[in-house]
Amino acid sequence: MNQAIDLMHSPGPVEEGKPADDFRAFRRALGQFATGVTVIATSAGDEIVGMAANSFSTVSLEPPLVLWSIRKESKSLPAFLNNGHFSINVLGENQMEISGLFGRPQPDQFGQAKWNVGSHGDPLLEGAIAHFECVTESVIDGGDHHILVGRVERFARFDGAPLLFAQGQYGVPVAHPDAIPASASASVKDGQESEESLFLSLVKATDQHMSALFQEHRQELGVTVATGRILNRLSQGPCAADTLELETFLGESALEDALTELAQKGQVVQLPDGEWDLTDNGREVRGALRRSAEQFTIEQLRGIPATDLATAERVLGTLLGRGGTDR
Numbered sequence: 176m177n178q179a180i181d182l183m184h185s186p187g188p189v190e191e192g193k194p195a196d197d198f199r200a201f202r203r204a205l206g207q208f209a210t211g212v213t214v215i216a217t218s219a220g221d222e223i224v225g226m227a228a229n230s231f232s233t234v235s236l237e238p239p240l241v242l243w244s245i246r247k248e249s250k251s252l253p254a255f256l257n258n259g260h261f262s263i264n265v266l267g268e269n270q271m272e273i274s275g276l277f278g279r280p281q282p283d284q285f286g287q288a289k290w291n292v293g294s295h296g297d298p299l300l301e302g303a304i305a306h307f308e309c310v311t312e313s314v315i316d317g318g319d320h321h322i323l324v325g326r327v328e329r330f331a332r333f334d335g336a337p338l339l340f341a342q343g344q345y346g347v348p349v350a351h352p353d354a355i356p357a358s359a360s361a362s363v364k365d366g367q368e369s370e371e372s373l374f375l376s377l378v379k380a381t382d383q384h385m386s387a388l389f390q391e392h393r394q395e396l397g398v399t400v401a402t403g404r405i406l407n408r409l410s411q412g413p414c415a416a417d418t419l420e421l422e423t424f425l426g427e428s429a430l431e432d433a434l435t436e437l438a439q440k441g442q443v444v445q446l447p448d449g450e451w452d453l454t455d456n457g458r459e460v461r462g463a464l465r466r467s468a469e470q471f472t473i474e475q476l477r478g479i480p481a482t483d484l485a486t487a488e489r490v491l492g493t494l495l496g497r498g499g500t501d502r
């Protein structure tokens with residue numbers, strides 16, 4: 176009996192317990208809470224430090240207070256504690272690479288990003304959808320983190336949608352699929368201008384619908400979105416965890432969890448040089464996943480005339496070609 180399917184129909188939790196007994200499971204439960212992503216930075220003289228942080232939260236409007244938490248082991252901690260000010264850059268949906276750049280220690284991070292200087296000299300990243308320039312109001316001890324409460328002196332908001340982070344993975348905001356066609360078609364019916372055309376809404380809703388349907392096929396093979404991405408990437412050849420993290424767009428903890436799960440199932444193995452590779456078993460599962468995807472596509476497209484499909488492919492291809500960088 177496939178445990179994943181069994182659990183899907185069960186009203187009980189997938190995993191539960193005390194945090195101390197299984198910190199990875201605890202971390203996965205925390206990851207069920209979706210957040211945005213920020214880069215928080217501070218500078219003093221020539222030294223500029225910054226890091227990706229999704230612990231950002233609003234606290235109070237009057238006075239204007241926000242908070243975030245920083246790991247006590249972070250190399251940047253002394254700068255944040257000493258400088259007494261920091262900038263918060265809320266990342267836009269196109270800034271996943273920026274999050275990756277600041278989400279792990281790397282040399283010359285600010286040399287690789289475009290930014291302007293804020294009022295305390297703190298960097299304000301270009302492309303961010305909001306900036307908050309803060310002075311440190313208080314520092315609260317929070318276990319293995321310090322909680323920094325900031326008083327916002329200045330803010331700026333820009334057009335754009337936020338980058339999201341949930342279940343250890345990046346995402347982009349889309350309206351709930353049940354809401355999209357209804358609102359779009361209602362505004363078309365009323366003859367009012369809809370913010371987004373029915374066509375674009377349908378494209379988004381179709382993508383979400385198809386992904387949800389394919390999820391069941393993945394589960395039949397005991398594969399998750401995260402393990403599926405790793406199996407796909409490793410089918411091109413062995414690679415290091417760093418590269419996997421970048422190329423599968425999984426956060427550090429989601430990648431670690433997925434690699435542990437795959438290794439326990441005997442589908443991946445770590446080579447003596449540290450790189451990860453597929454085992455024969457992993458290659459089989461990956462092959463089955465690909466066949467399942469092909470079969471799924473055939474089933475979904477059954478009954479649609481070839482000329483309609485060709486038109487749809489042409490239209491979608493044209494739209495993709497127009498994607499450009501400035502959305």
Ligand SMILES: Cc1cc2nc3c(=O)[nH]c(=O)nc-3n(C[C@H](O)[C@H](O)[C@H](O)COP(=O)(O)O)c2cc1C
Binds near residue numbers: 246251274275340426
């Ligand atoms: C999406 C995302 C969110 C993160 N959120 C936090 C956070 O809230 N607090 C934290 O201390 N580290 C967080 N990190 C990890 C830091 O960005 C990372 O450890 C960084 O390299 C710290 O830099 P430093 O050790 O050079 O100071 C996050 C990383 C990512 C990718």
